[in-house]
Amino acid sequence: LSLTRAHIPELPAMAALDLRRWLVALLVGSLAAVQVAGGAPWFWPPGGDDPGGCLSWRVMVEANNAKFWRAVPAPCVGYVWAYMSWGQYGRDVSSAADQIAAYASQAPAGDDGLDAWVLDIDDTCLSNLPYYQAKQFGAYDPAAFKAWASRGACPGIPAMVRLFWVLKGGGFRVFLLSGRDEEALGASTAANLAAAGFAGYDRLILRSAGYRGQSSVVFKSAERRRLAAEEYRIRGNVGDQWSDLQGDNAGDRVFKVPNPMYFVP
Amino acid sequence: LSLTRAHIPELPAMAALDLRRWLVALLVGSLAAVQVAGGAPWFWPPGGDDPGGCLSWRVMVEANNAKFWRAVPAPCVGYVWAYMSWGQYGRDVSSAADQIAAYASQAPAGDDGLDAWVLDIDDTCLSNLPYYQAKQFGAYDPAAFKAWASRGACPGIPAMVRLFWVLKGGGFRVFLLSGRDEEALGASTAANLAAAGFAGYDRLILRSAGYRGQSSVVFKSAERRRLAAEEYRIRGNVGDQWSDLQGDNAGDRVFKVPNPMYFVP
Known part of the structure; x- marks a missing residue:
């Protein structure tokens, strides 16, 4: 030395x-x-x-290997909190939004106004993170979730607000398709979307009374079939749940937005 | 103080x-x-x-958002090397194998010998990590890969060797289905599987001359239709590529084994 x-x-x-x-x-x-x-x-x-195997678990969720889970595994609650709140989730959503925008620019909209994208709402466009943090990422609680959603206070997910405007600017029809109950949450959802920066979408499609109790895949497939029957071409489909992205008329390409908070069958 | x-x-x-x-x-x-x-x-x-966005990129690969990539992005070569070689990959594969085994035990095989699982080979049962490390995770090189595979030196992936025996012990038929060329690599693949601990599978299905140049989805769908025509019920399907898991007769459940090394369309 x-x-x-x-x-x-x-x-x-x-x-x-x-x-x-x-x-x-x-x-x-x-x-x-x-x-x-x-x-x-x-x-x-x-x-x-990766103490607790939480990184493995999260990737298994995104790859649709881990299914039908009712709540974040107890050893991973702290991990999910940190993942969602401290930056990596935001980076992952931005990365997905970049990929989606790149794909949309490679397959541009035609002039007939029939090229469409379908976007899910909860934890695709609007974030329920504040609610799930308060619930410690516990199991689904329909009454509490309804109370939260009816406040219309979900923050917009910034990368998805940006993507929404990119798609609209690209001449696509943008349909927002959500399993939220139309009667109970229609008004608050529309107000929440507007407040979060989603203005000028082509249609807000929520769960009408006839689909209550049906699975997300059944309801969303039926609504997408209806769009296809109107001759819309679903060029892309974006959701945080694999059940948004499977079933009939799923779209030319599907994109999974990360969500380790809950699973919708 | x-x-x-x-x-x-x-x-x-x-x-x-x-x-x-x-x-x-x-x-x-x-x-x-x-x-x-x-x-x-x-x-x-x-x-x-997540400097370089490599963790985001890897999760996007597993979620099938990142498609048609030809090589690991240059800023992520070091990340992928570390991920594959230093423990997290092994933990992720083990996590997937645990989930698969848990699902298989919930949907046990019947007595008629027709309940089957389909497993891919490359980077599902046998690891090509030594080859891709030597190639610095670069783009696909058919001649070099053939030379490597014909050595029959791929290590078995330990968690998948275990899963193979769990499935066999559970009374399932196990079919190994791979896009490897049957004529060029049939003998070395069979020897490699035996050396790696995969003994007593029900059929080794490789790409026959008639399927040369066809996509993995087309070839594998055709082979799975053939199994279904023989009245096998494909209870589960395991692969490291989404193209293993899509198409006809994909299986009651599909499981994606992590692989950030290459993409097969």
């Missing part, structure tokens, strides 16, 4: 012994900090630590 | 000034280490840092 007092003029009072102590302390402090930082020094790979 | 010399008897020679210096150095060292560790102190959330 060739470092001597002469190299550190701002510490003139230090003896050689002090310098050695200083360097040892620096080393000890560094190792302590690395331990405290979760055992992840710089040479450790990204995602190399 | 109530900490004094008296609390640290193992440092008897230290003056009060030394102690203060020691603590400052500890703090500086800690902050330096946190910076070096990629800006991820302990209070930072899991996955909170």
Whole structure:
């Protein structure tokens, strides 16, 4: 070690012994900090630590391997909270929105006004994160969710607001298709969408009384068939649930927006 | 700060000034280490840092949003190497295998010997990681891949070897269905499977000359239709590519094994 007092003029009072102590302390402090930082020094790979298997679980959800789960697994509640709230979720949604916009620009709308995109609403356009945080990502609670949704206070998801305007600007019809109950939540949903920046969509399609109690795939397939019968070509379909993206007339391409908060069959 | 010399008897020679210096150095060292560790102190959330968007990209691949890519994006080669080689991939495959085994136990095989599972081979049962590492996860190179595969040296993927035996033990027929060329790679593939622990499968179905040049979805759909025509019920279908899992007779449930190394249309 060739470092001597002469190299550190701002510490003139230090003896050689002090310098050695200083360097040892620096080393000890560094190792302590690395331990405290979760055992992840710089040479450790990204995602190399996954206590509780929560990263695995989240990816399995996105790949549609994990199905029919009723709530976030207890060991992963903290992980999901951090994922949703601290930046990675926002980056993942932005990444999806970029891909969708890139695809839409490769398959542009024709002039006849019949090229359409279908977007889901909950946790695709509007975020229910504040509600699920308050519920600690617990199981679905229909009454509490209805009370939350009827406030019309869901924040818009920024990357999806941007995508919405990109699609509209590209000349596509944009249909918003949601399993929300039309009678109970129609007015608050329309107001919420407007407040969140979704203006000028072509149709807001909610669950009418006749579809109450039916699965999302059945209801959404029926509504998409209806659009196809009107000669709309569903160029793309975007949702946070695989049940948005499967069934009849699913669309030329489907895009899954991340959502590790809940599962809709 | 109530900490004094008296609390640290193992440092008897230290003056009060030394102690203060020691603590400052500890703090500086800690902050330096946190910076070096990629800006991820302990209070930072899991996955909170994703330089290059590689974690987003990988999840988009698994969710089938990112399609038709020809090679791992250059900024993500190091990330994919680390993901594949340092533990997270193994944990993700194990997680998938656990889910598959759990589903198979919920939908057990009947007594007629017609309940079947279809497993893909490359990067589902056998790993091509050593080959793709050597190629730096570059674009598909048919001649080099054929040379690698004909060596019959692919390691078995441990979680999938286990799953294979769980399915066999559960009384299912297990069909291995791969787009590998039957004429060129039939013998080496059979030898490789045997060496890797896959013994006693019911049929090894490779790409016969008539399907050369056809897409994976077309070839695999045709082979699955053939199984269905023989009255096999495809209870589950496991592959590392979405093209393994789409098309005709895809199976009652499909499971996507992670693979951020390459995309097969």
